[in-house]
Amino acid sequence: MKVIELHASITQSNDEDAKKLREELTQKNVCLVNLMSSPGSGKTTLLSRIISDLKGKVSIAVLEADIESAVDAERIASLGAISVQVHTDGMCHMDAGMTRTGISAMDLSNVDLVFLENVGNLICPAEYDTGAHKNIMVLSVPEGDDKPLKYPLMFQKSDALVISKADALPYFAFDVEKARERALFLNPDIKVFVVSAKTGEGMEELEAWLCTNLAL
């Protein structure tokens, strides 16, 4: 498990950088998935579950982005997956150059799927193309079903919405159908998954969708 201190990317055009990184990864048969959410929505727990469930079928590496600490990367490394932690120098998002720096520290020769666990933030990460093939946003049940109304860009930029911590539905006033409708209103193409990494509910559908995006 490596820790890398990042600084703002030097290049002017993030969109060009992102396109180039995406093409390079495609040529290497590596799929990059950008995982975005609020702090504490359960991204690392979700990734841990996916890594365990797909063990022996899909080789996964994880790039953890945080302002500070390496707690998430340590959790991922303990599962035996390739894990790199980047620190964003106070920045509230990842861009393509920062993502490239993190991925460069990985040996991708046997990797099918790289997850970028973006900084916990529903706003700024949606504004930067990281070079990912797919963008997933995670919305946890305790956060509430009104989030599409307040953070629309995140829902518009995501290929999939993962409603996480579904096991907590009995304890919170979260209307799954309302959340689904609001997300689809903003983005009619978004795939919606309702999952609990704790109980395993809905994980199979999400993992099947992830596998359809792999260049295996």
Place this chain on the structure above:
Amino acid sequence: MKVIELHASITQSNDEDAKKLREELTQKNVCLVNLMSSPGSGKTTLLSRIISDLKGKVSIAVLEADIESAVDAERIASLGAISVQVHTDGMCHMDAGMTRTGISAMDLSNVDLVFLENVGNLICPAEYDTGAHKNIMVLSVPEGDDKPLKYPLMFQKSDALVISKADALPYFAFDVEKARERALFLNPDIKVFVVSAKTGEGMEELEAWLCTNLAL
């Protein structure tokens, strides 16, 4: 309930703006409290509870800051409190100039306490002095007790940490003492409150602390 579209503040020195705004409000005997947290931590529910509990004792106004929608301001207005919604033009934080614009739309003649409900974000809002007399950060139990490790600046800049949704403690692996220790390690002066706006647990202590900060 008013809705105001904001644009980036023109002035160069946010710190000077903030200091001036704070002094002006002090002269008017108005206390400004900046409430920061992740999206969905329960800021509006907490404010609703405080407004109801202090009705007849403290006159409260709320400035709601969001990228889009006015759902929070409508909830606050329905309680009979002065409520202004500002839209941040995509920006992920509030600065002193933006706060001043929002507060200017309020009739403060009978107001003791103005809450700024900042944009849901644990990173950028901590970097801007809004002119508030006190900064409060809300960390909800479902988000996890590791947040001080990952978002240290927010804990360093806050006068109080409110651990919210305490009624959910039986369902989540959240160690209150660990969260308290981690917050105090970053900021030995931070006051820690453990509350549930749903059951009322801990609200009295928080409200008493708020009242000690009022120029009544």
